[in-house]
Structure formats: C-alpha cells, structure tokens
Amino acid sequence: MTKGTATRDTILLHATELASRVGLSGLTIGALADDLDLSKSGLFAHFGSKEALQTRVLDYAASEFIEAVVRPALHEPRGEPRLVALFERWLAWDRNGSFPGGCVFVAAASELDDRPGPVRDRLVELQREWLQVLAISFQKGIDAGRFKSDADPAQFAQDVHGVMLAFHHAGRLMADPEAESRARRAFNTLIAAARRTDLPSA
C-alpha cells in the first residue's frame, strides 16, 4: 500500500464515520475539513464536489461491508449454509457498530429516498446489489434441490431485509434486549418455510 493510498483510505474512513454520526447529507467538504483539520481547498481538489465525497463514502462503506459480510460467507456451501452466514455476519456488522452512528446504508436509505441525484442513484445500485446477493444465494438453494422449486427469491430477499431492518430498529432505537433472538427466530422461520419437505432428513 503506497502512502497515497493509506492517506486516501484514512480520509475516507474518517468521512464514513462522520457520515454515520451526522447523516450523509451533513457530510460536506467543509465539515470534513474542520473535523480532520485539513484545508478545505485540498479536500475539494481531491474529491471535486460534495456529491462526489458522499458517493465515495457509500462506495467505501460498501467495500467494508463486502469484506466483513459477503466475502467470508462465499466460503460456505451454497444455499442454506451461505444464507445463514450472510445473516449472522450482517447481524454482527449491525450489532458491533462497524461505524459509530450505525449502519450507513440504513440511515442513508430513509435520508435519501426523496432526494433525487447521483448520491441516491449510487445508493440504489448498492442496495440492489445486496438484495441480489440474498436472492441469488436463495436461488442456488433451489437449484441444488434443497428449497422448494416454487419459492420466490425476490420475496425471500425482501422478507430477510425486513427482518434486518426490524432488528436494527428494535436493537438500536428501542434498546430491546430480545431484538436479536427475535430476528434469528424470524430468519429461521423463513428458511424452514423454504425447505423442501419431501426430502429424507439428513
């Protein structure tokens, strides 16, 4: 890693932490310059615009998410074991507060849903990729003959996403000690409903 890369990653990590606290819309080049004690003109020369900074932060958070959640789960066998790994790693990502103000994507989704522009467009792409990871992993369970052939991967992806969003709400806002065990129960119910019942048990 060159010195330039390290510095850029340090700035992006800091910017992502700042966005997780103040919201993506609050992440301006001026706010980041204040926070890092760097010159605003230097940061402006580097990023070009507030929207470019915000988009880079989304991409940075997405690459962290892929390293922490998606890539390790791909080492698990296709179908149910991989889905369990994705879910458990997502819970850990949200619970352990990868960034101080909580999941950047959950916050950005309700912040940007009514603000058209390049940052919202990038968020939609990244969220679509994540929902597709869930749907494709489910489809592989169907292809392998473990899940019912008429189960709907897009339905499963939206349902699991709901389990995650409700966990985020119950855990972070409501500080409900049962939030995680309920989320795990809901996930297990979705998986159990998808399993073929005509197979001999292992």
Added chain:
Amino acid sequence: MTKGTATRDTILLHATELASRVGLSGLTIGALADDLDLSKSGLFAHFGSKEALQTRVLDYAASEFIEAVVRPALHEPRGEPRLVALFERWLAWDRNGSFPGGCVFVAAASELDDRPGPVRDRLVELQREWLQVLAISFQKGIDAGRFKSDADPAQFAQDVHGVMLAFHHAGRLMADPEAESRARRAFNTLIAAARRTDLPSA
C-alpha cells in the same frame, strides 16, 4: 375549533411537512420561521426551544397516524380482522405519503437512534405504543382462541414491523413495483402461521 387552535394546527402541519423533507434534526425554529414567513421570536415564544418544536411535531404526526390508521381499525372485530385493517391502513399511510417526505417515524428512527435527548425519548415512547398496538391486537386473537396459544405477540409485532420497513425501503427508495404485493404476501404468511389449525374451517 377556535382561531388559536386552527393557527397552531396550521403551524404544526407545516412544521411536520418540513420535517418530513429535511429530517427532524433539520427542523429548527429559524427554518420554520423562514418557511412560514413568520417572526422567529414569535415562534420561539410559542414553542420555547428547538427540541420542544421537534417533540410537538412527533406528537402531531402521531395524532394524525392514530386518526388515519389506529382508530378506524378499532371498529373491526378483534384479532385477525383488526390486524388486517391495521396493516392495510399502514400501507396506505406509507404509500400515499401522508407527508411529502414520507413517514416521519421511519426517517426519525434512523436519524435519532444515536442522538440521546428528549426528542429521541419521545420517539421511543411513540414507537413502543405502536408496537404495543400490534402486540395487543395479536394477543386478543390468542385470547379469542383463533391464534395458537403459544404464539408470541412481541415476535409478531417485530416481524410485522419488519414487513412494513422493508416495504417502505423497497417502495420508496428502490421504486420496486412488486414491493406492496410482497409485503402483503409476507403479512399473510405471518397470519397463516399464527392461526390455529385444529379449528373447523368457517
């Protein structure tokens, strides 16, 4: 309704619409004064502080929510019909954009979850009341012998809340035309799983 009440309600409606667009944290007395072309000192004398204004907006949105979603559903028979009415009215509330920037509570939940203070405290109370409406309505279905006696009302409330949050995300951010039909299917699956299977069908 006296003139004073009408004016106060007009200001609160406007403040709630503003909060739905810029976020609850962006709703300051100065921003509201600019938007309404009223004096900042007059609004300050009326509300007292930014936090009091934000709390009043949450209470105002909650009273609108109760009139649009909760109260009409209470006219339905206890148990499943009431739960269906609560769910359908919630979908309509979210879909029709009761406020221009979308549901104030969904946005406030991710905005305030890491910001301790009186506004967050009030939001938590209001969200707890809503989750309890769902859980108590479900409990009445158990009491009436229609749902399984070992079903868990708090689990149902968190699960239905997840269905709603995923619908909000898929509909508003992702503009997914299937968002609502999937939400309805997920809700029906939760209800079907709760029904007693040892009763003669009607």
